[in-house]
Amino acid sequence: MLAENLELIETIGLNLFFAFIFIFIGLSVHDVMTKNDVPKMGRMVVYLVLFLGCAGFIAKGIIQLVWESQGVG
Template sequence: MLSEYYEQIEAIALDLALVGLFLLMGFAVHDVLKKNSVPMIGRVVVYLVLFLGAAGFVFKGVVQFFWQAN
């Protein structure tokens, strides 16, 4: 039974790992910005870049889902 769903399990594990990595990057960036007392505009730019990177992975997943559905 496990061998039948191996690809699905692998895809879910990869997605969860990427979410975990982005969360850890967010925490690390937050800690560095807080310790160095970066101005608000700098924080907004850094968080925007981090969010756009994560959004790129989400968009890639959505496009891949629709591409494979056809």
């Protein structure tokens, strides 16, 4: 049973790894900006860039899921 679902387990583990990495990056960036008294506009730009990076990975996952369900990939 484990050998049959190994690809699914690897996919879930990799997605969780990316989620934790993005969370840790966000927390460390927040800490650095708080300690260095960054202006509000700068914080918004940094958080926007971080969000767009996360959104890119989410979009990639959705596109990959749709393509694989249609037999393209």
